[in-house]
Amino acid sequence: MAVLLIAEHNNKELRPFTLNAATAASQIDEDVHAVIIGQNSAEAAKQLSELQVVKKVLSVEAAHYENFTAENFAPVIVKLAENYSHIVCSANTFGKNLMPRIAAHLDTSQVSDIIKVISPDTFLRPIYAGNAFATIKSSDAKKCVTIRPTSFDPCDSSGGSASIEKVEAGEEFSNTKFIKREEIKSDRPELGTARIVVSGGRGMQSGDNFKLITEVADKLGAAIGASRAAVDAGYISNDHQVGQTGKVVVPDLYIAIGISGAIQHLAGMKESKIIVAINKDGEAPIFSVADYGLEADLFEAIPQFMEELNKLNTIQK
Amino acid sequence: MKILVAVKRVIDYNVQIRVKEDGTGVVTDNVKMSTNPPDDNAIEEAVKIKEAGKATEVVAVTVGEEKAQETVRKALAVGADRGIHVKADGILEPLAVSKILQKIVDKEKPDLVFMGKQAIDDDCNQTGQMLSALLNWPQATFASKIEVKDNKLEVTREIDEGLETIEINVPAIVTCDLRLNEPRYASLPNIMKAKKKPIEEIVASDLGVDVSPRLEQLKVEEPPKRKAGIKVANVAELVQKLKNEAKVI
Numbered sequence: 001m002a003v004l005l006i007a008e009h010n011n012k013e014l015r016p017f018t019l020n021a022a023t024a025a026s027q028i029d030e031d032v033h034a035v036i037i038g039q040n041s042a043e044a045a046k047q048l049s050e051l052q053v054v055k056k057v058l059s060v061e062a063a064h065y066e067n068f069t070a071e072n073f074a075p076v077i078v079k080l081a082e083n084y085s086h087i088v089c090s091a092n093t094f095g096k097n098l099m100p101r102i103a104a105h106l107d108t109s110q111v112s113d114i115i116k117v118i119s120p121d122t123f124l125r126p127i128y129a130g131n132a133f134a135t136i137k138s139s140d141a142k143k144c145v146t147i148r149p150t151s152f153d154p155c156d157s158s159g160g161s162a163s164i165e166k167v168e169a170g171e172e173f174s175n176t177k178f179i180k181r182e183e184i185k186s187d188r189p190e191l192g193t194a195r196i197v198v199s200g201g202r203g204m205q206s207g208d209n210f211k212l213i214t215e216v217a218d219k220l221g222a223a224i225g226a227s228r229a230a231v232d233a234g235y236i237s238n239d240h241q242v243g244q245t246g247k248v249v250v251p252d253l254y255i256a257i258g259i260s261g262a263i264q265h266l267a268g269m270k271e272s273k274i275i276v277a278i279n280k281d282g283e284a285p286i287f288s289v290a291d292y293g294l295e296a297d298l299f300e301a302i303p304q305f306m307e308e309l310n311k312l313n314t315i316q317k
Numbered sequence: 318m319k320i321l322v323a324v325k326r327v328i329d330y331n332v333q334i335r336v337k338e339d340g341t342g343v344v345t346d347n348v349k350m351s352t353n354p355p356d357d358n359a360i361e362e363a364v365k366i367k368e369a370g371k372a373t374e375v376v377a378v379t380v381g382e383e384k385a386q387e388t389v390r391k392a393l394a395v396g397a398d399r400g401i402h403v404k405a406d407g408i409l410e411p412l413a414v415s416k417i418l419q420k421i422v423d424k425e426k427p428d429l430v431f432m433g434k435q436a437i438d439d440d441c442n443q444t445g446q447m448l449s450a451l452l453n454w455p456q457a458t459f460a461s462k463i464e465v466k467d468n469k470l471e472v473t474r475e476i477d478e479g480l481e482t483i484e485i486n487v488p489a490i491v492t493c494d495l496r497l498n499e500p501r502y503a504s505l506p507n508i509m510k511a512k513k514k515p516i517e518e519i520v521a522s523d524l525g526v527d528v529s530p531r532l533e534q535l536k537v538e539e540p541p542k543r544k545a546g547i548k549v550a551n552v553a554e555l556v557q558k559l560k561n562e563a564k565v566i
Contacts, residue, residue, distance in 0.1 A: 069483075070446065070456060070458075071449075071455060071456065074450065091442075092477050093458075093459060093474075093475070093476040093477045094476075094477070096442045096446075096458070096459075097446065097456070097458045097459070098446075099443075099446075100411070100442070100443035100444075100445075100446035100447045100450070101446045101447070101449060101450040101456065102450075103412065103443070103447065103450075104412065104415060104446070104447035104448075104450035104451050105450050107412070108412070108531070109410045109411070109412045109530070109531035109532050110411070110412070110441070110443050111532065112440065112441045112442055112443060113440065113442075122535065126440065126540070127343075127438065127439055127440055127537070128328070128334045128343060128437070128438060128440070129437060129440065130540060131333075131334035131343075131540070132334055132336050132343055132537050132538065132539065132540065133537070133538050133539075133540050134534055134536070134537045135534070135535040135536040135537075135538075136532050136533070136534055136535070137532065137533040137535050138531060138532050138533075139531050139532070139533065140531045173455070175454070175455045175485060175486040175489070176455040176456075176483055176484075176485050176486075177483060177484040177485070178481075178483055179471070179482040179483055179484055180481070180482045181476075181478065181479065181480070181481045181482075182479050182480045182481075182482075183478045183479040184478070184479035184480075190477065192477060193477075196565070196566075220566060238495065238496055239496065244330050244437055245330055245354050245355075245437065245495055246495070252565050253559070253563070253565040253566065262331070263331060263332070263333045264330050264331060270543065271540075273565070274559070274563045274565050275543075275546070276555065276559070282548075287546075287548070289543050289546075290546045291543075291546040291547070291563065292546055292547060292548075292549050292555055292558055292559070292563075293546060293547070293548045293549065294548070294549050294551070294552065294555050295548060296551075296552070301552055304551075304552040304553075305552050305555070305556065307552075308552055308553055308555075308556040309556060309566070312556070312560065312566070315566050316565070316566055
């Protein structure tokens, strides 16, 4: 039986992580079908049909699908699940919200946030915020799997020519009403998906001093992070918190400034590709995970860092 | 309105996790345990709603071994009225926990069920959504703001793109984000008082639900270690390394 991928989109276009989830789905079984549920989402459905790994697209449209409510989506997918061995989706807030609702209806124990497909029934997933990796084998007849997008490369967005089949819509769930969505419009990339993250810790000493972090982040086109200590001290709002109880980030470059490297912070960033630590305490635990450590007073180092960055002809964005 | 809050006992978030040498799991003996952090937010929110006169009773429930009762006792110390401890040993998957909670909901008939959005041990992020599915109730996951209006809740949810606001009719499930509130600490007099509050004990097997695991944990291992890095002498060397060696800027 084939694998059913649930596409994430905004009715106009696919959201990028759908391509990463498609790669994971194709590692489970080559026969990948994708379902797109929305309203006036024909353009996104067309994009889905062009993904190289997708063999067939199922399109479901109705007004009550416009805002991606899990209560409306789940019954549609549960009905389609009859023909599939696996249901796959990204483990971002869309998939995290939706998949367990499907799994419970199918009486399946979901495997969340996998980072590797070992075989069609066995997966690797981080537990304890990435402090341990568990190999999990599922004995359920139908498997519901969410994938960590950053652990799989996006599939080719062209080269496919899947057929698009219309599927009948389900009923509306009347006890949940969508009111509004406020997308954070910022020139700055989102913390969870940014290529570069610049984070400050208690060493910043005040909220005002976080301006220094902002300057570096602006220069590098980076997102701004913070340790729990900096958040607890009130230097910055908690939506910037990186760590076990905040966000887990895996950027190409993570710059930790004035962060000692408490366990709970390390859990949120130690999978980053390159880690830089700037701290005046040479014994700080952050240096044990840093690729490049600079033992220096951050109030001297940051202005120098800006100066050096300004000397560069080009900076990758 | 009656609010049921589910809490889980997990390894404290400040503890360095150690993987057992035989690969069967992580070391839990002699390790500090606490309430799962966002479950504290769930309790706090329920208590605040009661203090605002919009709820009549807050009941804390946990599912797990003998010592899991500590988390219920802690919830009682910060304002829950009574507790329920469903005793169960061994690994319980979120599907099993949601089936047990469904039975408790049938019995207690709460208007709202609150819990943390995710447990910091298995990081599954499933139980609330599964319970909503089993009950066919609305679900408001990753809540960072809750407004109670008659028989409705207006909930602001943390989503990747920003914030989403939905309105749900009660009965409903809400899973709580850390941003929802600032959990209070229990005062000593309240800890003493909590010792007198009732905790009902129920044996999971008496509930008649199938809780047998569907997933087999073949191995638990340490994540790959980072290779040792270097210390750079100055900022100029750092920038040069980032540009020419790591090629990330």
